[in-house]
Amino acid sequence: MSDPEPCPPPSASQQAAFRPNCHDAVRVGSWSEIQELLFAESWVPEIGRYRSRYAYRGLSDAEYPLETTLMRLGGNYAQLERHLLRNFRKYAHRRVVERDSVWHWLSVAQHYGLPTRLMDWTYSPFAALHFATAHIDKIDRDGAIWGVNYIDTHRMAPDLLRTQLDLEGANVFTVEMLSEAVGSLAAFDRLSDTPFTLFFEPPSIDDRIVNQFAFFSLSSDPTLSMDRWLADYPRIWRRIIIPAELKWEIRDKLDQSNITERVFFPGLDGLTAWLKRHYSPRS
Template sequence: MNEVRVSSWNELLECLYEDAWMSNIQRFRSPYAFRGLPDASFSLMTSLMQLGGDFPQLEGHLLRNFKKYAHRDVVEQDSIWHWLSLAQHHGLPTRLLDWTFSPFVALHFATATIECLAIDGAVWTVDYKKAHDQLPYLLKAHLAEEGADVFTVEMLQGIRTLHEFDNLAPDTFIAFFEPPSLDDRIINQYAMFSVISDPRVAVTEWLEQHPDTYRKIIIPAAIKWEIRDKLDQANINERVLFPGLDGLSLWLKRQYYPVEQKKIPPTS
């Protein structure tokens, strides 16, 4: 089954770390990308799709003007992948979607929104190795040549435009890549991005067409506060993931949230 509903912290950890043992290297190395959502009903829509209207036609205009008005020295190299990473990181609507290598970071984003703690959340897990089995030959060969499972922006630099990327294969595909270390937030969140070859296709839709690549773990509202408190004690919080005064303020706001205002549904 692609949708799993857990009922306890221990069961949740078992689900998150399932298939992490790699017998070929005798180490625990999970092949999953994780994305936490505070509301289980949310789909994996990119910020570009959320604009609505004729959003595919807006993509080029958004990125072109971002490049025009941004300082030229804010990226290491003048490549589409550096600019896309920077734009996504700073909130520009793009076809990229944020993921993390860390299941605990994903849990943070599934439980950090106080307004959503009384409703079920979710963590999506995608096996990026299986997803990359659907890549066009050129990209698969590049991964094999590098001995890598996930791309870096440097590995993608031979593809100069999104149009070129989209036309590598007739069928829609998804690639996962690590963004450059733009700042401490990228580093601390152990971030990665997905990029889809057709901006009109939601990642949810692509995954449903490839059911062997993903699972959706439903986190009941009844255990969200327990998860949240345990993450805070493990130092997985805004103070660390969003370094600076803004993250500190968000963390303190939740730390001192009045107990009597907590809305915790019954477990049955």
């Protein structure tokens, strides 16, 4: 499977209004160009500040779909979801969650590697760049960064959930907000006959979530991949292709900016992962 023909990249003067209007990707040609694209549309005139409204996800291989770990489990995964979560709740220590709600449990389960319908995103375009370039075994493949406008995404959510956001004056859900609105995954899935997606922030379980500026996407249909859902809404997302020949330059500049495993994965595991990659020869 190969990437489709890319949309022509916008000029510098078009960056502020950049919105892809096709299902293709913009292929960058330089470090400076990727910075312009990542921070396009970040000016918010109402507050006079630069505040991007995009969730970012970096992929080391541009061919990877936006599939959840639950989907990658295979088999009858949609039916297995409730069994996975039920047994995680049964065997995990109660003190691993601050509140006994399905949204807290889902967040903790995703964080510790249980297959779930959640998908990891970040507010930070540099964190996404890190994950798109950190795997040196994929350094010879084009990478990609997806960006999804969570404000526009939430405009398509059911009334109950949009009202909850409006009452809080928030742009993104929290686990507490979801707990107040919907008590179970089954009830969440029944809120609309049309599949919808939302973004929510997990509790600050540990420094990894904090340092990665992480949050999750959640679909009302566990069998619908994010890229398939986005295909029907081309104006709320962007996809930037990082050519393989640019990856070493981007990687070295991120390292010099302290955007590394040592920061995103505090502890000896992150330290050794950073050192192994940092000192690997360029072959």
